[in-house]
Amino acid sequence: MEADFWNERYGREPGHFYGTDPNAFLASVAAQIPPGPVLCLAEGEGRNAVHLAMLGHAATAVDQSAVGLAKARDLATARGVALTTVVADLAVYPFDPGAWSGIVSIFAHLPQPLRRTMHAAVVRGLAPGGVFILEAYTPDQLAFGTGGPKDPALLMRLEALRVELAGLELLVAQEIERDVREGTGHTGRAAVVQILARKR
Numbered sequence: 001m002e003a004d005f006w007n008e009r010y011g012r013e014p015g016h017f018y019g020t021d022p023n024a025f026l027a028s029v030a031a032q033i034p035p036g037p038v039l040c041l042a043e044g045e046g047r048n049a050v051h052l053a054m055l056g057h058a059a060t061a062v063d064q065s066a067v068g069l070a071k072a073r074d075l076a077t078a079r080g081v082a083l084t085t086v087v088a089d090l091a092v093y094p095f096d097p098g099a100w101s102g103i104v105s106i107f108a109h110l111p112q113p114l115r116r117t118m119h120a121a122v123v124r125g126l127a128p129g130g131v132f133i134l135e136a137y138t139p140d141q142l143a144f145g146t147g148g149p150k151d152p153a154l155l156m157r158l159e160a161l162r163v164e165l166a167g168l169e170l171l172v173a174q175e176i177e178r179d180v181r182e183g184t185g186h187t188g189r190a191a192v193v194q195i196l197a198r199k200r
C-alpha cells in the first residue's frame, strides 16, 4: 500500500491507530536484543521503537509515512526518549551492514519481492549476536477479519520466512493463533507468524 494510504489513515486517527503500547510479542522478547542500536522497519506511529528507546536502545524508525513518523516523534517526546525517524520507502532504504543490535518488523506486509530483498538486507544488517524480531499475519488471518491486509500476496508463512532468513539462528519460529488487541487497527483473534532470530 502506498504512502498516501497510510498518511491518510494515520492523519484521520486522532490517537494512534495501533495504540501506543508495544506489540505484545516484541515486548515479550525485547530483552533478547543485546545493547546497541535498533532499527524498526515499517514502524508507523512508533509504538515499538519508543518502547525499545525506553529500554535504553538508540532507536531508529523507518516508514514511508511522514504523518505516522510525526506521531512517532510526538510519542517519543511524551515518553521523554530520543528517536531517530527516517521517511523512506523500504525498497530504497540503505541497510548498513553489521550495524544493528536489533531489527524489528511488526506487521510489515510488503509485496513478496520487496520482502525477500529486505530480509536479505536484515541478515546483512545485523551485527554478530544481533537479533531480528518479526510478527505478521499469515494467510489464515483472512478468515478472522480482525486486521491486516486483504491481499493474500502480502501475508506470509513461516516456511517462506525460514528460507528468506537463512543465515540466522531461529530461536522462536512459529505460526500461532492469539488475541491481538493493539489500537483500533488490530482487534481480536488472529493468525500470526512470530520469529525471534539471532545472527551468529
Ligand SMILES: C[S@@+](CC[C@H](N)C(=O)[O-])C[C@H]1O[C@@H](n2cnc3c(N)ncnc32)[C@H](O)[C@@H]1O
Residues within 6 Å of the ligand: 001, 003, 006, 018, 023, 041, 042, 043, 044, 045, 046, 047, 048, 062, 063, 064, 065, 068, 088, 089, 090, 091, 105, 106, 107, 108, 109, 110
Ligand atoms: C500495519 S502498519 C504497522 C505499523 C507498525 N509496525 C506497528 O506495528 O504499529 C504497516 C506500516 O508499513 C508501512 N509500509 C508499507 N510499505 C512500506 C514501504 N514500502 N516502505 C516503508 N514503509 C512501508 C506503512 O506506511 C505502515 O506504517
